[in-house]
Amino acid sequence: MRYLVTVAGLLLVVSLGQAQRVYPMIMAVRPVAVQVGKTSTCQFESRYNLHGTYRVIVSGTGVVGEVDPPSAMKAGAKGDVTRLAVRFKTAANALPGMRDVRLITPQGASTLGQIVVVRDPIIVEKPNNNAMKTAQSITLPAAVCGALETLEDVDFFKFKVAAGQALTFHMYCHRLADRIHDLQVIADPILILRDGSGTILASNDNYYAADPLLHYKFARAGEYYLEVRDVRFAGNANWTYCIEINDRPFVTSTLPLCIKTGATTRLRLAGFNLPASEAEITLPADEPDGIRRYVLPLGKDQTSNPVPLIVSKLPEVREAPGDNDTSAKAQPITIPAGISGCMDAADDVDCYAFSAKKGETFTFDVIAQRAGSRLDSVVRILGPKGEKLAENDDHQERRSGYSGFNLTADSRIEGWAAPADGRYVIQIRDVHQRGGPEFGYYLQVTRSQPTFVMDLDTDKTNLAPGTRGVIHVRITRKDGFTGEVQLGIEGLPEGVKATCGRILAGSTDGCIILHAASDSKRTAANVRVLGNSTQPGSDGKAVALSVEARPLQEFYNPGGGRNHFPVQMHTVAINDPLDLLDVKISPTALTLKPGESKKVEVEVKRQPDFKGNLTIDLIYQHLDFNYNNSLPPGVTIDARASQTLLTGGNSKGWIVLKAASDAKPIDRQQVAVMVHASINFAIKFTYSSEPLLVTVEK
């Protein structure tokens, strides 16, 4: 017995030791849905260890989760826990749709997983449903949850309908798989309806990007079959899906797309099984601006699915009835304005006229696909003779190759300056000349105000007591903003302190270095990162500018490329001790003159059993792509003179910084000396030193 205890203790030590080089990564949730008003348990599957998970964070409100029960989490072979049951309590009024879920483990905060909040009972796919003759019987309405597990997997479900019944099949699959951190191949599902003889009645491949939406009215009562598969017959164990099947109203889009606060807005509806063509919604006066999903009351105790709508306090302009198709017939507006319009029919073009004085700058932002419209907008500014002065088709906020940012085809023209006093026309159209009630738009026309947007790379910072981590911040300057941005952070967990850097004028990158106290306890919290600056106002006085950063979750493309998509939370977690206990640098402040080079000594304190290779860097990069470089302009790393690879148990290295001969003076710019421990080819765990303050003198 004593021998067994000893062995068990050894296993635990070994498992904990190995658990330090982990990156808790949620790969799948089964079933992937939870029902409103119910408590349900989902199995989380992960890559790397979820052992000891002690907290579940769910985005939005109305859904809370906890490990189910904690005692059920048993260490498997080598102490790894890669399957974990989580019990979710979902409020009756929880907003249906996708939610992000993060698990907090002693090894760190996990990547984000997804669950789908649904209204109908959840039916879980049973084995052996790969053919019509072995189709799984389901009773509707339901949310069917399963997975396209393997190559050539096809799932069949059979159900009964009454004559004349019209059902909507709304599938989440691509949208779920697309947000898995390290999934190299992504699902492209298709839904196919068949009658009893197998004859195909209808199908849909793509509606919400690669996810299908299918609506079908059954002329005859009887038993029918739903076939679910990847369109290519591809498969992956992590391609979970949820198909909402019901005959309730389903709104695909509204007109207008924008609703006002403190008043009732009447909306025209497009969609399926709608009891009425219109609905009304009233928002409180203090509802903040933004794009959010709302459930619309449809009468007779019916409500819609959550519909994306724009809340805006801009002065409202509705597209006027009649012809505004040409520059000459453009509808006059005054700026600022929030224009609600629609491409009523194919080949429709909408024009709005405004007056401007030479040098005045404006921003034109079309919100359409972001709010559920099918419009692929093109916006143009036309001059007095109808000549094209500016044009944008698809606006990309960051031209960085981040495909994750290319979320919609909405268009935007920023900082357009009127070349002369006169009348100008905004022209908007669908790039494919389509039209109809699902082609609405909301066009925000404002005077350009210098500002910026700010992104965090990545979505979480894992710390151990006594160690430091770094939050990389990058801004995208807009409408002529050139100023310096001071970074700030709110909501840090207890025991964590932050040293906030700045983004220099004309630069894009800065960093915040977090330090967990050596006596800090396991904990986690979502933080807000703010960028503060000032900007000269119209009266010449400084106007404060404060922008909240948007966290980005990293993911890895096939081949190892690194990419991002926006998420709703950045979590700072304090974990158990990690591979490194500390990163020391000397000096902590460095002053360079133009043309001068200086060395920064770096020493890491390893866990006794950790002999892994480490790399030292001052620039956050992967495969030659730069994700953050907080160094002052003109200061670079002299790679030949630096020792950045620490092999085996080596703990000392150095980086040589060099100031260019034309480097401009900068005072005490904060940078992080990073030490990366590779987890695999693409993923690395990053530690930070205490802040390094780099000064460039004349």
Add this chain to the structure above:
Amino acid sequence: MIPPCRGFFSPSHTGWFALFALLAFSWPLDAANFQVSPPAVQLDGNFARLQLIVTSKDDKGGISERSADLTAKASYRTANSTIVTVNKSGQLLAAGNGNTTVTVGVAGSEVSIPVEVKGLRARPVVGFLDQVLPILSRAGCNAGACHAAQYGQGSFKLSVFSSESGNDHYAIVQAAMGRRIAPLDPAGSLLLQKASSAVVHGGGKRLDGPGYSPDRTVDFRILEAWIGNGAPGPLPSATRVTELEVWPARRIGSVGQTQQLRVTAHYSDGKTRDVTTWAKFDSTDDGVVRVGPDGVVQTVGKGLGAVMVRFEGHALLSRFIVPYSESIALTGWVDHNFVDHLARAQFEQLGIVPSPLCDDSTFLRRAYLDAIGTLPGVEQTTAFLASTDPNKRNKLIDRLLGLTGDPAQDVHLNEFAAYWSLKWSDLVKSNSNNLGEQGMWAMHNWLKDSIRKNKPIDRMVRELITARGNPYDNGPANYYVAFRGSEAAAEATAQVFLGMRVMCAKCHHHPFERISRSDFQGLSDFFRQVASKPSAGYGKLGGPSVILIRNEDTLQQYPKTILGMPIPARLKGGKIDRRELLADWLTAPENKALARNIVNRYVGYLLGRGLIEPLDDLRATNAPSNPELLDALAEDFIKSGYDLRRLMRTIMTSRLYQLSSQPTASNAGDRTFYSHYLVKRIAAEPLLDAIDTVTGSPTRFRKLPLGTRAIDLPDARYDNYLLTVFGKPLREGVCECERATDPNLAQALHTLNSETITAKIADPRGRLAGLLAAKKSDAEIIETLYLATLSRRPTATELATLGKLRDSTPDRKVFFEDLVWSLVNSKHFLFVR
């Protein structure tokens, strides 16, 4: 489009010609039993020529399509050779201004015709476009094998078929420091010295020079005169050929007859000119007619033949019908529909007696394989053969085509959609190499859905032509992924939807059609707005380029013609997307081109041969075997709203479709007029499915679940030897010819020796194993296997033979495996008959 050939005396001729046309019907020739055409001649200008044609009169003094040509037998005599000369072929040549007569004699009778010659000048005026280039074309100088080769010959390069007259003029007159012509000594010009072989010429002698009779040196003298005039170049004001006419346009005769052709060119200034001497003649079927360089046609075999006549970018046909028999009786022939009516008319004209109707078993198998690419099941076969319903064939066709109106009966829609998607996927190059995996699937699913829903073909064509959007979302948008660039799209559109091969016009004038480079560019222009941009929203899946159009600010207008074809007056331009205009034109009921193309293809698919072959080579010089039938089917197809299933029903319910494939003594030589059903090898995918069905052993395909049929395969490339050897196309082109249809030795060797097929036959979960395990009797198993493979029961003879074989084969399993192997390798299994 060139209108059907008219008689020589066309109302469009200019004044004097019209006068002569009138005279043709009133001229008191004489009592001779032949007629000379034209009855009066006017030759205008130096080197003017005219071909007389002498035709035998019938008993009533008239001439018809069956009248014999006496041109070669007649004698010719000019009354004044200083005004006109005539050679022994009846060809006149202007010699001097004035009036005279030419006398034509046949078997002792003579007819004199008046001849007026005018416009001859001492210093002839020779046009580069209308006289010089035709001579070079006729002599073959600007053929691809000679000076129109990529680098020309001997540094002298001409454009193909004179498609670039300006460059040609430069090459002759200015290139090589002008050494090719000598204006001060025109006859000594290198151009003429070489062409007449006075000096060494790699291409041999192309023209007769000095020393030959004036009749033979006309071309030499024309070129000499042109050089002597300073070799003027093409003038923008020069007249151009607007239309070509051949006489006779159609002849009915017997083997061994000859016919002199006469070719008349109509010019843009309204004048006409006999260009028989400069036209090029080619037989479209050497087994029926042969033609000499002077336009003398000889019938050498029975059937339908034609002579293609080409001159200056224009081409047309003179058709020759040589009946198999002078009179026939179509006993028992009953028209099922208009297809049969028009087929019968042709059988009667050609003297062919068609085969009788095929038996029910043959029809059942044929209809299943042709309509849905699938063998009938044993139960379906048994039920059909047992049915005594006189209308059972039509009912079966409706069930196969999904036209019963009853979902419970329309149970073959999946197979129907799969099989015909296969055909259309071939045509639009739907393969993952071109389109990417998702794009290929999107196109495949769109095709299947369209065919399953019986989307009218004009709508499908419009959706493809005007496709835009994300190719993952919108299948047709992959058309512009498969055919990137305006020229590729133009080429594909012409071939797939018009059945016209226009790719040669990218570089030079079409050799057999009046399609110029500018026509091709005009078609390409419809696609020049097509552009692309990155897609949004697909995240890690990686979106494809979105297809869109640019320059959408300008309302687009029609050109004057499209590929030389007119734009119906009711079609107006003024659309944003120029492709919309093309789609409007393509699908306009007035424009028969789309309907003719589709009808011809489906006739080919169902009857084994198109009314025009190759199926995708429709042009004025490739005549249909039954023009009336093609027109009627096209008209009916348009009236039906471009309904493919109804087109198939029309063809399949016809008696013509249901004829036996067994030829009769009367029609054994015919493979053109559908007098018997043309046996077809089963295409690769249906054949593999048939083997799988018969053996009960499905084939596994890459990235598709077990049980997926070969006709359901969405992609082009699969690692399956049977599909490869039986000609599944790789979809790298739009030509129907990419799908090999001919049987070959490799196919036979494969079905005979394939271990895969042997394993399927012996599959322990297969059909045979099931029958044996079910303890079925020998007779039951034999009958089942016959029904499954050949859709019929074994004959008494076969049963007797099998009984003996069974008795001599101790192992029952081995016997039946051998039987299945024999059946699968039989012609009756491998072919649709």
